[in-house]
Amino acid sequence: MTLLNGEDEVVELCRDLIRIDSTNAGDNAGPGERAAAEYVAAKLADVGLEPRILESDTKRASVIARIEGTDPNRDALLLHGHLDVVPFDAADWRHHPLSGEIADGCVWGRGAVDMKNMDAMILAVVRQRLNAGRRPPRDVVLAFTADEEAGGLYGAHWLVDKHPEVFDGCTEAIGEVGGFSVTVEGKGRLYLIEAAEKGIAWMRLTAKGRAGHGSMLNDDNAVTELAEAVGRLGRHKWPVRLTPTVQAFFEEVFEVEVKAEDAEAAVAALGPLARMIGATLRNTVNPTMLRAGYKTNVIPQAAVAEVDGRFLPGYEDEFFQTVDELLGPNVTREFVNHDVAVETAFKGPLVKAMADALHAEDPGAKAVPYTLSGGTDLKAFSRLGMRGYGFAPLRLPPGLDFSGMFHGVDERVPVDSLRFGVRVLDHFLGYC
Structure with a gap:
């Protein structure tokens, strides 16, 4: 039997996955994940696993497989990645987003960052280890999910609701948006490990008024009412709230306690990292969509806006109280998507395994916890009592704006990374 070399194979796995169109616009009308799921399942079956493809709707497919560990008395670990990607406009890209092209030392394409890179790394290391007969110490459940980019209703949440048995024994989880390096002047290479993520409150706001002719006086104009409420939301200065994970980040990076009044200045000193960390100091609401009217000279009866709200762990009640005060009594809200914030302590054997695995390949590595301003499938898996982290380890060149490529154009990941x-990941699976 020819032994597989995961380092050599990972690049082609990543390119193959990028070439499979699995764009997800959130309307359940795209190509779906079925083709990608079949590709992943075939690669897992090739090394002796028995993967299951579970389809929540036509073409909306996830893959589940379990690797038996050497110690049956230990709890299981979940490794999860999603197969869908956000849409793109190919005209904006230097290389076609479905090409998987290698240029300038990178693999280019939609999903190279979010998150077919991690899918490929999981596949590569699993295939390498199983082909060599190296099972992990504990059971490892692999989940390659559908629909993460639209909230996971057809993916992780559906699996938790309809097939919780596939996660039997899983108490911890490892997923995306963490483990990548950021070089900060005077601090060296920091590897950010997600230990918390903000909650999601995508909301539809509606104001109703009196319809009428555009030339007449009207003191009950739905557009005016909504515009003023959206303006109050969009301009509101939310207070700084230092959650345990944010405090731990500051202590690891600056080696001193940072107070709330000094937090923004501390973030500003982080250079390119400031944008990512700055969004985790406070709750946020960003207006994103407005709809009203059908003719210039007609005052409409209703006006609608949609906003993207994100709340910190522990501050959901404060968030919604403030939102309602800003909206006022004449604007109603309903959820487009509402999901929990999650947070776990940055300590314990699993954290040590991640830090040790990084240090084995990069002696200068410093693992630090951080809060993700977005969300991942971990929200769904937390409903089963799992504590989880974002750990998709990549050593990145200092000048690469990696975080800026999430959902952006010219998404790419260095081959060496x-x-x-x-x-x-190979070290990690041996340590965990």
């Missing part, structure tokens, strides 16, 4: 990730 993919190879590094396979080596780190």
Whole structure:
């Protein structure tokens, strides 16, 4: 039997996955994840696993497989990644987003960052280890999910609701948006490990008024009412709230306690990292969509806006109280998507395994916890009592704006970073 080399294979796995169109616009009308799921399942079956493809709707497919560990008395670990990607406009890209092209030392394409890179690394390390007969110490459940980019209703949440048995024994989870390096002047290479993520409150706001002719006086104009409420929301200065994970981040990076009144200045000193960390200091609401009217000279009876709200762990009640005060009595809200904030302590054997695995390949590595301003499938898996982290390990060149490529144009991941990730995940699965 020819032994597989995960470092060599990961690049082609990533390119193959990128070439499979699994765009998800959130309307359940796209290509779905079925083709990607079949590709993943075939790669897992090739090394002796028995993957299941579970379809929540036509073409909306997730893959589940379990690797038996050497110690049946230990709890299981979940490794999860999603197969869908956000839409794109190919005209904006230097290389076609479905090409998987290699250029300038990187693999380019939609999903190279979010998150077919991690899918490929998981596949590569699992295939390498099983082909060599190296099972992990504990059971590892693999989940490659549908629909993460639209909230997971056809993916992780559906699996938790309809097939919780596939996660039997899983108490911890490892997923996306963490483990990548950021070089900060005077601080060296920091590897950010997600230990918390903000909650989601995508809301539809509606104001109703009196319809009428555009030339007449009207003191009950729905557009005016809504516009003023949206303006209050969009301009509101939310107070700084230092959650345990944010405090731990500051202590690891600056080696001193940072107070709330000094937090923004501390973030500003982080350079390119400031945008990512700055969004985790406070709750946020960003207006994103407005709809009203059908003719210039007709005052409409209703006006609608949609906003993207994100709340910190522990501050959901405060968030909604403030939102309602800003909206006022004449604007109603309903959820487009509402999901929990999650947070777990940055300590314990699993954290040590991540830090040790990074250090084995990069002696200068410093693992630090951070809060993700977005959301992941961990929200769904937390409903089963799992504590989780974002750990998709990549050593990145200092000048690469990696976080800026999430959902952006010219998404790409360095080839050397993919190879590094396979080596780190291989250590991690041995340590955990």
